[in-house]
Amino acid sequence: MAAPCRTDAIFETVVEEIETNEMCSKKAASLAPLVLHMVAECPVTKARVCDLTLPHCTVNTPVFMPVGTQGTLKGITVDQLEELNCQICLGNTYHLGMRPGPELIDKANGLHGFMNWKRNLLTDSGGFQMVSLVELSEVTEEGVKFRSPYDGKEILLTPEQSIAIQNSLGSDIMMQLDDVVSSTVTGPRVEEAMHRSIRWLDRSIAANKNPDRQNLFAIIQGGLNSQLRKACLEEMTKRDVPGFAIGGLSGGEEKDDFWKMVTLSTDHLPRCKPRYLMGVGYAVDLVVCVALGCDMFDCVFPTRTARFGSALVPWGSLQLKTKQFAKDFQPIDQECQCATCRRHTRAYLHALLKCDTAGMHHITVHNISYQLTLMRSVRESIIEKRFPEFVKSFMKRMFPTSDQYPRWAVEALASVNITLD
Amino acid sequence: MKLEISQVVQGCRLGALTGLGKTAQHSLETPGCLLYTRCGSVPHLTQDTLHTLTSLPAVTQLTLATLAEHQEVLEEFKEGARKFAGLHDTVVYCSLHDPAAPNPPGYITNKTVSVWGSGGRIELTVARYMALQAAIQPDWYQSMADGETGQENTSRKRVRKAVDRTLSHLDECLVLHQKMQELKEVEIFGVVEGGDVREERLRSARETAKRPVTGFVLDGFQSGVMGADLRSQLIAATTAELPQDKPRLLQGVGRPDEVLDCVEAGVDLFESFFPYQATERGCALCFDFNIEPDPERAGTRTPTVLNSDKEEIITGELLRENGDGSGDAPGKMTCFEKDLRDKRYREDFRPLVLGCSCYCCRNHQRAYVHHLLVTNELLAGVLLMLHNTAHYLSFFQALRRALAQDRLPDLKKQVLQCHQGQ
Numbered sequence: 001m002a003a004p005c006r007t008d009a010i011f012e013t014v015v016e017e018i019e020t021n022e023m024c025s026k027k028a029a030s031l032a033p034l035v036l037h038m039v040a041e042c043p044v045t046k047a048r049v050c051d052l053t054l055p056h057c058t059v060n061t062p063v064f065m066p067v068g069t070q071g072t073l074k075g076i077t078v079d080q081l082e083e084l085n086c087q088i089c090l091g092n093t094y095h096l097g098m099r100p101g102p103e104l105i106d107k108a109n110g111l112h113g114f115m116n117w118k119r120n121l122l123t124d125s126g127g128f129q130m131v132s133l134v135e136l137s138e139v140t141e142e143g144v145k146f147r148s149p150y151d152g153k154e155i156l157l158t159p160e161q162s163i164a165i166q167n168s169l170g171s172d173i174m175m176q177l178d179d180v181v182s183s184t185v186t187g188p189r190v191e192e193a194m195h196r197s198i199r200w201l202d203r204s205i206a207a208n209k210n211p212d213r214q215n216l217f218a219i220i221q222g223g224l225n226s227q228l229r230k231a232c233l234e235e236m237t238k239r240d241v242p243g244f245a246i247g248g249l250s251g252g253e254e255k256d257d258f259w260k261m262v263t264l265s266t267d268h269l270p271r272c273k274p275r276y277l278m279g280v281g282y283a284v285d286l287v288v289c290v291a292l293g294c295d296m297f298d299c300v301f302p303t304r305t306a307r308f309g310s311a312l313v314p315w316g317s318l319q320l321k322t323k324q325f326a327k328d329f330q331p332i333d334q335e336c337q338c339a340t341c342r343r344h345t346r347a348y349l350h351a352l353l354k355c356d357t358a359g360m361h362h363i364t365v366h367n368i369s370y371q372l373t374l375m376r377s378v379r380e381s382i383i384e385k386r387f388p389e390f391v392k393s394f395m396k397r398m399f400p401t402s403d404q405y406p407r408w409a410v411e412a413l414a415s416v417n418i419t420l421d
Numbered sequence: 422m423k424l425e426i427s428q429v430v431q432g433c434r435l436g437a438l439t440g441l442g443k444t445a446q447h448s449l450e451t452p453g454c455l456l457y458t459r460c461g462s463v464p465h466l467t468q469d470t471l472h473t474l475t476s477l478p479a480v481t482q483l484t485l486a487t488l489a490e491h492q493e494v495l496e497e498f499k500e501g502a503r504k505f506a507g508l509h510d511t512v513v514y515c516s517l518h519d520p521a522a523p524n525p526p527g528y529i530t531n532k533t534v535s536v537w538g539s540g541g542r543i544e545l546t547v548a549r550y551m552a553l554q555a556a557i558q559p560d561w562y563q564s565m566a567d568g569e570t571g572q573e574n575t576s577r578k579r580v581r582k583a584v585d586r587t588l589s590h591l592d593e594c595l596v597l598h599q600k601m602q603e604l605k606e607v608e609i610f611g612v613v614e615g616g617d618v619r620e621e622r623l624r625s626a627r628e629t630a631k632r633p634v635t636g637f638v639l640d641g642f643q644s645g646v647m648g649a650d651l652r653s654q655l656i657a658a659t660t661a662e663l664p665q666d667k668p669r670l671l672q673g674v675g676r677p678d679e680v681l682d683c684v685e686a687g688v689d690l691f692e693s694f695f696p697y698q699a700t701e702r703g704c705a706l707c708f709d710f711n712i713e714p715d716p717e718r719a720g721t722r723t724p725t726v727l728n729s730d731k732e733e734i735i736t737g738e739l740l741r742e743n744g745d746g747s748g749d750a751p752g753k754m755t756c757f758e759k760d761l762r763d764k765r766y767r768e769d770f771r772p773l774v775l776g777c778s779c780y781c782c783r784n785h786q787r788a789y790v791h792h793l794l795v796t797n798e799l800l801a802g803v804l805l806m807l808h809n810t811a812h813y814l815s816f817f818q819a820l821r822r823a824l825a826q827d828r829l830p831d832l833k834k835q836v837l838q839c840h841q842g843q
């Protein structure tokens with residue numbers, strides 16, 4: 001599908017810059033509204049630092065993207081998110097497509113206008129939620145069939161409809177509808193899903209009404225089977241899509257299988273396009289998967305766990321609802337610069353959690369700050385060529401002793417030349 | 422603390438409470454309201470969202486009801502509830518009850534009152550009450566009181582007992598107050614009880630006024646316990662017995678029409694739990710208090726908007742009659758607000774109130790808040806609380822301006838117009 005010409009001066013400059021890089025020259029000619037500028041690459045691991053220019057602002061990667069499922073990030077205002085230096089967050093197509101619906105969001109000037117968020121948005125395809133949240137969903141070649149939990153009506157979500165909704169939402173990055181199979185499933189169903197996801201990618205590309213302002217990412221499938229993953233990578237990278245997601249993981253599979261599929265994917269993905277690892281957000285997973293070459297991450301965990309009173313810290317987490325914090329007059333993390341840690345103690349948050357939602361909001365602010373700060377530190381260490389040292393001290397801080405390091409993480413890091421002590 | 426009355430208009434006292442706080446640098450204009458909190462926090466709001474609002478009251482109200490369970494923690498913390506709650510530059514007043522969470526009756530004894538924390542009932546003797554105040558270290562607090570006179574058929578005898586007990590609590594509080602190092606330079610307000618019995622009201626006022634108190638809390642006038650006319654008469658009779666130069670704080674009254682009545686009866690200070698209650702019912706305060714003959718704003722409230730607002734009151738009350746089952750009754754919807762859950766706001770891309778400069782109205786639309794409410798998103802509470810607080814504070818500003826310009830009748834007419842046709 002031919003994209004309309006764009007004469008945006010800023011984009012042209014960056015394109016030129018990238019064209020000096022041999023490997024990226026061919027792909028950068030694409031007219032997608034996205035430019036990836038490689039800032040630094042770790043000489044030891046596969047980690048990389050990029051400036052990803054999207055329609056609403058530039059995103060510094062590696063990046064964690066907080067999830068704002070229904071057009072809002074769990075009690076946090078858009079100004080607070082900006083204050084936290086969040087450059088991109090997620091919206092869920094399934095939820096927003098149901099309520100308030102694409103027509104209304106269209107009238108509100110897209111999801112950006114509806115929630116008054118001035119930076120970038122990424123939307124998923126809606127398929128994952130359908131398969132995981134809705135009983136009785138059925139996948140056919142046409143799409144995903146399911147019963148609406150709101151009015152009981154049968155609905156068919158096709159790749160075209162998913163893109164149409166995402167076009168209404170106006171997100172900066174859209175995801176193709178993929179045929180999601182649980183990562184614990186094996187056998188022919190996985191292969192079928194992989195091939196179908198490729199066919200659905202082509203239908204999604206053809207359906208995108210706004211290729212000049214909305215980027216469509218492909219999702220690599222293939223379960224935990226290397227052959228299928230490779231086949232999927234080979235086919236999908238033939239398409240001129242602006243970015244790739246690694247899908248079908250983070251669904252309860254063994255971590256040994258997980259990291260091998262991640263590293264296999266990044267080995268075969270083009271260097272000059274962003275790589276988004278879907279649904280990954282635990283600190284250790286983030287750091288390891290950056291080392292394996294991923295750029296973008298999302299996860300509901302930091303915000304969800306905040307609502308249960310769990311605050312993320314470099315040495316794990318604090319369950320602030322437990323009694324041990326009732327008289328603990330330190331901030332959550334002495335070194336954290338977030339609005340919560342600058343003002344409040346663990347003891348006060350412990351008390352407030354019993355009484356008002358503001359308690360949760362304080363922890364949500366802190367947890368988002370923790371995730372974004374972690375990624376900023378990762379980024380700086382890569383630029384300053386000390387990423388392996390960063391990883392080592394990060395692991396030391398996270399685990400009391402080295403025999404508590406998860407084996408998969410040790411092995412994954414070893415595969416990219418970081419040997420933990 | 423000093424009350425400076427600059428003008429008395431139809432019984433309304435326009436002035437300012439000055440010399441507030443330990444450094445005596447704060448002041449609060451009257452008639453005015455205190456900032457409502459639960460456990461030291463304005464509901465739903467973090468400090469950075471709260472401070473998107475300008476001209477917040479200089480005084481924050483803490484409640485023993487939401488802090489009593491943390492007594493041990495506060496005692497170990499030693500630096501008072503203001504610092505504990507991360508409230509920096511504010512004057513702190515500590516009341517006994519949470520005005521938005523009425524207590525079940527039947528737990529008051531001669532020597533004790535009770536509050537309900539997250540872990541259940543906490544019984545307070547005067548000694549414990551004062552120990553709590555010493556741990557909280559407010560700038561000013563009310564004495565312990567028996568305010569249980571609001572039930573139907575409360576006997577005269579029970580009302581007299583409430584007055585007697587409250588006076589004796591006050592005397593005990595004053596004795597302990599003198600002895601406690603933590604409460605040095607802290608001010609105490611005496612509580613005037615007396616239910617709906619005129620003689621008891623007068624006796625309570627006279628007796629309390631004889632004690633060395635800085636001001637007075639008028640208790641037992643909560644919305645719903647008596648008719649508006651009776652309340653106005655009783656408050657006027659009570660305040661006539663109180664010294665003119667001391668402030669009067671009215672508990673449990675927050676509706677704008679009731680506030681206006683009570684200001685005319687001589688009340689200076691109110692609590693601001695009403696915006697919180699509206700927020701909990703998913704409503705945005707929208708009553709009009711603009712009396713400036715401002716041509717630019719004249720067209721903002723078209724008759725169509727008014728009519729549609731009225732319809733909604735009826736449906737709103739029907740919908741909410743059964744309450745939401747939560748512990749703190751958000752109360753019934755009033756004509757001073759609109760129910761943003763209502764379908765009519767689904768595609769309404771206007772701010773909650775045209776011309777409002779709060780964070781919510783500057784950044785968001787009714788359709789968005791409607792969406793947040795129907796999807797049970799936490800941000801709904803945040804945005805509504807910001808708007809409702811801003812609207813309520815602006816109402817008090819408009820009230821003071823109207824008094825200064827001797828235009829109270831115009832303001833009343835404007836605020837009460839939503840009553841018409843009901």
Ligand SMILES: [Zn+2]
Pocket residue numbers: 332333336337338339340341342365366369
């Ligand atoms: Zn923090």
Ligand SMILES: [Zn+2]
Pocket residue numbers: 773774777778779780781782783807808809811
């Ligand atoms: Zn507003």
